[in-house]
Amino acid sequence: xxxxxxxxxxxxxTPIFYTSGYSQQTNQSDTIKADKVFGGPSSVQEQIKRDESxxxxxxxxxxxxxxxxxxxxxxxYVIDYFSDYQIATASRGKKSAFSGVFRVFGSWDLIGKKSxxxxxxxxxxxxxxxxxxxxxxxxxxxxxxxxxxxxITFNDMGxxxxxxxxxxxxxxNRLSFMIGIVEVxxxxxxxxxxxxxxxASNLTFSTGATIxxxxxxxxxxxRAMITENIYILAGLEDANGNPSKPLQSFxxxxxxxxxxxxxxxxxxxxxxxxxxxxxHLTYWHADARKxxxxxxxxxxxxxxxxxxDDRWEPFVRGGYANKSRTFLSGSVDVGVGYHFPDxxxxxxxxxxxGNPSKSTFGQELKDQYTMELYYRLHLMKIxxxxxxxxxxxxxxxxxxxxxxxxxxxxxxxxx
Numbered sequence: 173x174x175x176x177x178x179x180x181x182x183x184x185x186t187p188i189f190y191t192s193g194y195s196q197q198t199n200q201s202d203t204i205k206a207d208k209v210f211g212g213p214s215s216v217q218e219q220i221k222r223d224e225s226x227x228x229x230x231x232x233x234x235x236x237x238x239x240x241x242x243x244x245x246x247x248x249y250v251i252d253y254f255s256d257y258q259i260a261t262a263s264r265g266k267k268s269a270f271s272g273v274f275r276v277f278g279s280w281d282l283i284g285k286k287s288x289x290x291x292x293x294x295x296x297x298x299x300x301x302x303x304x305x306x307x308x309x310x311x312x313x314x315x316x317x318x319x320x321x322x323x324i325t326f327n328d329m330g331x332x333x334x335x336x337x338x339x340x341x342x343x344x345n346r347l348s349f350m351i352g353i354v355e356v357x358x359x360x361x362x363x364x365x366x367x368x369x370x371x372a373s374n375l376t377f378s379t380g381a382t383i384x385x386x387x388x389x390x391x392x393x394x395r396a397m398i399t400e401n402i403y404i405l406a407g408l409e410d411a412n413g414n415p416s417k418p419l420q421s422f423x424x425x426x427x428x429x430x431x432x433x434x435x436x437x438x439x440x441x442x443x444x445x446x447x448x449x450x451x452h453l454t455y456w457h458a459d460a461r462k463x464x465x466x467x468x469x470x471x472x473x474x475x476x477x478x479x480x481d482d483r484w485e486p487f488v489r490g491g492y493a494n495k496s497r498t499f500l501s502g503s504v505d506v507g508v509g510y511h512f513p514d515x516x517x518x519x520x521x522x523x524x525x526g527n528p529s530k531s532t533f534g535q536e537l538k539d540q541y542t543m544e545l546y547y548r549l550h551l552m553k554i555x556x557x558x559x560x561x562x563x564x565x566x567x568x569x570x571x572x573x574x575x576x577x578x579x580x581x582x583x584x585x586x587x
Contacts, residue, residue: 213447214355214362216335216358217292220248220249226552226553228554231587252584254275256270256271258579262576263317266315269306272303273301274301278294308326310324312578317570320499320540321375332416333388333418334353334415336353346396354389354392356386360379362379363448370558374562380503381526382491387414389415391432393409404436405435410428428463467495467497469496483510486507487509490502491503504525505525508520521543526540533568540565555583555584562580
């Protein structure tokens with residue numbers, strides 16, 4: 173069965189290569205050539221690009237050094253530290269969570285630095301940890317009885333390699349692929365407000381709570397710009413990835429041979445605004461994981477977002493999961509972000525309906541509703557704070573309450 177799916181995936185990818193080869197004869201936008209970032213808003217290269225766009229008020233000589241290093245060698249990097257504190261108004265167990273994440277990430281252009289067909293080594297090393305006796309924010313949802321995650325990235329993983337892959341562009345960036353240790357949330361079902369570090373904390377407003385997202389592990393993904401506005405993306409990743417044990421990646425990928433695969437077809441208004449002017453349909457499939465006792469499953473996700481007047485960014489998204497161990501079997505999400513003029517500050521409001529998964533929880537549970545309001549404030553180039561509030565109505569796993577508010581505060585320092 174595994175081999176059959178891999179053959180089907182290869183057959184799907186083959187016409188992409190030929191179509192991309194043909195498309196190089198067309199008059200595509202120069203933006204496609206210039207912007208060599210493959211992943212979405214949370215990817216290493218996109219985060220570096222956004223950090224570089226901020227004006228430095230202090231440490232100007234240090235950032236000048238980084239800029240010169242990138243120009244001379246093609247090597248760019250960021251060191252940052254995040255903290256996240258969340259407190260709930262009601263809980264079956266603990267009410268508060270507090271943790272931090274230390275990251276070092278970067279990109280090194282090693283092939284074709286001055287061309288449009290760049291090959292780059294991308295890496296990210298992290299340490300995710302709790303503070304003292306606090307639980308981590310990723311664990312708060314299970315304490316309060318919410319079917320989902322009120323925080324995605326703040327857990328107690330310890331040290332891990334979450335990115336270590338080769339990214340290559342061909343045909344002036346009309347065909348790109350990445351292969352190595354990858355993070356699926358960097359490119360799967362993304363839109364302009366999908367960054368779990370800098371945008372909404374709740375899982376349903378990021379990649380989505382109807383997708384059984386694997387942990388970081390070996391994988392490969394390819395994206396082709398069929399026309400200036402239409403793209404196809406497909407990938408195959410290890411369903412049993414473990415960033416804390418990167419040396420076991422090959423054994424897990426080839427030995428257990430249990431995969432998460434996906435195909436996405438989408439339309440973008442322009443390559444420059446491919447995150448904020450985007451509509452796509454994503455199909456995913458998760459193999460059965462024998463040792464974990466998790467059955468096979470599949471699902472569909474639809475996403476539409478569009479930037480208005482370079483300020484307003486509304487979106488509508490929906491997801492469906494069939495017989496898979498996900499938090500939700502169905503969801504519909506709507507919201508809007510507002511980008512303040514002349515700076516990188518952002519305010520956003522998102523609403524969601526979700527149907528908890530019977531396959532995961534073993535019974536029919538009441539529908540739950542989620543709202544999140546957050547504000548991202550850049551105090552200066554190196555400091556960002558992000559207060560937010562999540563309102564959880566009818567938390568599916570807590571029959572004792574109809575309403576829980578979760579107040580959160582994230583902070584980031586980057587150099």
